[in-house]
Amino acid sequence: MERIRGIPIVVFPGVFHPKLFLSTTLLLDSLSQLKFGMNSSVLDLGTGTGVCAIFIAMKGMRVTATDVSPIAVRCAKVNVMVNNLEDRIRVLEGDLFQPIEKQKFDLIIFNPPYYDGKPTYWAEYAWRGENVLHRFAEGLGAHLTPKGRALLSVSTEVDLLAVKKELQENGFEAREIRKRRIPGETIYVYECTPLLIG
Numbered sequence: 001m002e003r004i005r006g007i008p009i010v011v012f013p014g015v016f017h018p019k020l021f022l023s024t025t026l027l028l029d030s031l032s033q034l035k036f037g038m039n040s041s042v043l044d045l046g047t048g049t050g051v052c053a054i055f056i057a058m059k060g061m062r063v064t065a066t067d068v069s070p071i072a073v074r075c076a077k078v079n080v081m082v083n084n085l086e087d088r089i090r091v092l093e094g095d096l097f098q099p100i101e102k103q104k105f106d107l108i109i110f111n112p113p114y115y116d117g118k119p120t121y122w123a124e125y126a127w128r129g130e131n132v133l134h135r136f137a138e139g140l141g142a143h144l145t146p147k148g149r150a151l152l153s154v155s156t157e158v159d160l161l162a163v164k165k166e167l168q169e170n171g172f173e174a175r176e177i178r179k180r181r182i183p184g185e186t187i188y189v190y191e192c193t194p195l196l197i198g
Helices: 022-032 051-057 070-082 122-126 132-143 160-169
Strands: 002-004 007-009 041-045 062-067 089-093 105-110 144-155 172-182 185-194
Touching (some): 007 070, 022 051, 022 144, 041 051, 051 062, 070 089, 132 160, 144 160, 144 172, 160 185
Parallel strands (some): 041 062, 062 089, 105 144
Antiparallel strands (some): 144 185
């Protein structure tokens, strides 16, 4: 059992540990500054332990949390129950947007794997995926409400210019809202909003 921003969290073996890596806490810092109406709808892609979903649900939002790993899905469901938020969070298993079909959200949160390639075991899905950022950029527009936005965690471990270009080609501007340097790497949170045309 861990406590992250005061939230009790169980971390199953094979699930991304949000206390050991800074990308999650940087996302939580960004989420703490967001202003959204009560009952705004949120999608937490690649939820892992579910801590971001829980944090935002505690602010009164309705959250759908997804993960491709069945171990992470079980872990997130346990943490939702530990925090008594079953009425505000649903946890679904599946790859990226696949479990939510045509639903749209006011906010989408994503802390993606930074390394490209096919994972060989469940724990590796937190680090490695096949064209994940490309598929995220392609699917984002179909799942945001007209005034919706996304928060995307990225790092100097990925090609940041390529990520921004991919988002732009799909109709989104990526604006840096947070960053944190660690030895050998800088982690960013981008806010992705629809490009203004004309």
